[in-house]
Amino acid sequence: MLRRLNDALPGLVLGIILYGVVIELTGVWFVEDKLRYTTGLLIGIALACGMAVNIAVVLQDAVDIYGEAHAKAKIIAKSVLRYIIVVVVFFVMMKWNLGNLFTAFIGVLGLKVSAYLQPFIHKAISKLQGRGDVSSDSENSHST
Numbered sequence: 626m627l628r629r630l631n632d633a634l635p636g637l638v639l640g641i642i643l644y645g646v647v648i649e650l651t652g653v654w655f656v657e658d659k660l661r662y663t664t665g666l667l668i669g670i671a672l673a674c675g676m677a678v679n680i681a682v683v684l685q686d687a688v689d690i691y692g693e694a695h696a697k698a699k700i701i702a703k704s705v706l707r708y709i710i711v712v713v714v715f716f717v718m719m720k721w722n723l724g725n726l727f728t729a730f731i732g733v734l735g736l737k738v739s740a741y742l743q744p745f746i747h748k749a750i751s752k753l754q755g756r757g758d759v760s761s762d763s764e765n766s767h768s769t
Contacts, residue, residue, distance in 0.1 A: 631681040636746040638674050640739030643746075645670035648731060658725070665724030669732015672714060676707055676736055 649666055656662045683703040687696035711733060718724050739746070 631685070633743055633747065634677065634681045636743050636750055637677050637736075637739050639750070640742050640746045641670060641673045641677060641735040644735040644738050645732060648728075648735075652728070656725075661722075661725045662728050663724075665718070665726060665728035666732045668714065668718060668724050669729035670735055671732075672711055672729070673733050673736040673739075676711075676733075677739075679703070679707055 645666060649663060652666075653659050653662055683700060687699045687703075715726060715729060718726055718729060
């Protein structure tokens with residue numbers, strides 16, 4: 626399903642989840658309140674995955690539905706809405722003590738970390754699937 630939205634999306638979501646697992650396994654041993662640490666991180670990772678899917682949907686819709694003339698305005702509006710939702714979720718977490726706010730923020734940063742690591746994750750997934758036709762934008766741009 627994720628691949629239908631964007632070819633890079635499955636690797637991006639996988640990277641976010643792997644990042645979350647690494648942060649959980651390394652950090653949970655050093656905190657006193659392990660439950661709040663974990664729930665905060667899970668909320669952050671869920672937000673990051675939701676943001677990644679939303680970005681893919683917005684980009685696809687902006688080009689397909691709105692056309693080039695209105696795409697930029699729609700993309701900016703949806704970006705602002707995404708960050709408002711993150712702030713609201715953080716506020717709800719803080720108000721009702723639902724998890725560690727710092728680890729939730731660290732979890733949301735998983736989107737950035739995964740975006741930077743996405744080319745490497747994509748290459749690894751392609752090798753695991755046995756595809757030798759791994760291509761990237763940088764390889765294609767060197768041929769012109």
